[in-house]
Structure formats: structure tokens, C-alpha cells
Amino acid sequence: MTTLAATAVLASGAMAMAPAAGAVGSSKCNSNFSNTDFDVLKSNASLRTGPSSNYSSKGHLAKYTKFYYYCEYTTKSTSWYYGKILTGAHKGTKGWVYAKYIGLRKP
Template identity: 55%
Template sequence: MRKELAALLGAAAMASTLVMGLPATASAVTLPSACPKDLILPVPQTLKATTTVNLRSGPGTSYTAKGSLATSTKFEQYCSTYKSQTWDYGKVLSGANKGKWGWVADSYLKY
């Protein structure tokens, strides 16, 4: 059943790429090597910031802040990594940093 579902999702993703000319899955995007391959989402998830939170160059507070996401800013999650807390990698979809890619602490994001 899982293989059939994966094949169906893959076909749908490919069809949406051909129709819209947009990347349909995380594999269509160059992800950093820090993204564990088993934690890359088959389909990106859209999340919202629950408070103002930094967008970082890597998965941790020791990495440079590239900007911030205000409350309710949309963020498209492509993968997660686990260190002392969970960090999500993706693209900012709205707000002042729209279009930027980076890492956000998962505890400040919700579905």
C-alpha cells in the first residue's frame, strides 16, 4: 500500500511540475547536506510562525540570522533535523523575507 501511495504521489507531483512548471517535491530543490535524507518530506508542508522567530543559515542558534519571520508568516517546510531541538529547513512564503531559504526552530511553527 505504501509503495502504491508513493507511486501515485510521485506521478501527481510530476504532472503538476509539467503543468505548472514549478518544483513539486523537495527533490526538485537543492537541499543542504544537513538535511537528513530520511527526513526530507515527500511533499512540502506550509506552516505559520506562532511568534517572531529568526530565519537562520543553519539548524541552531549559533548560525547567522538571515532575517526574521513575523507572527503568521507562511513558511514552506522541506525537511527537518534534530539536534537539541527540531529545526525545519524551507522557504519563506510571505512577509519581509519572502523568497529566502533557511532554518527555523520548529517549536515556533504550526500547521
């Protein structure tokens, strides 16, 4: 996992490091059902480091990219799925995708 931190130069010329916003894995999940293969149903859906648009994007996913679902984070107003990308440019990458963008492709 790559962690980034912000660096600032203080008035005295010294440098200060701000803590990085870390990625959130399955520890954020509050709901789980059997592991399932889904499809990304929206072009350019963001793959994120955590379950919110406030988390960094790891990249964008093409429509019909295969997504292996592990678990989800759900509140009264939103749901995010955590899983692993199985196809495409981000194959093998784990991350979060907004649940409304994930589903089963209709034949």
C-alpha cells in the same frame, strides 16, 4: 548567496582573511516528509543560515508568516525546519527556523 569573512590586521601591517562561516542548505537535513506549507507561530522567530542558534540570523519573521517546509534536522534534543519564506519581508528567502516556532495556524 553572500559570504562574509573577517579581516584582521597583523602586527606587521599585513591583512589576513578568516574563512567565513558558510550557510547550510538542505544538505544538513536528516529527515524529510512531503513538502508542506506551515505558519510561523511566534513573533520575531529568527530565520537562520543553519540549524542552530549558533548560525547567523537572516532576519526575524512576523507571526503567521507562511513557511514552505522542505526538510528538517533533528537530534535527540532539538529540531530545525529548512524551507522557504512565502510571505512578508523575507519572501523568497530560504533558511532554517526552530521547529517549535512552526506549525499549522488554528482557525
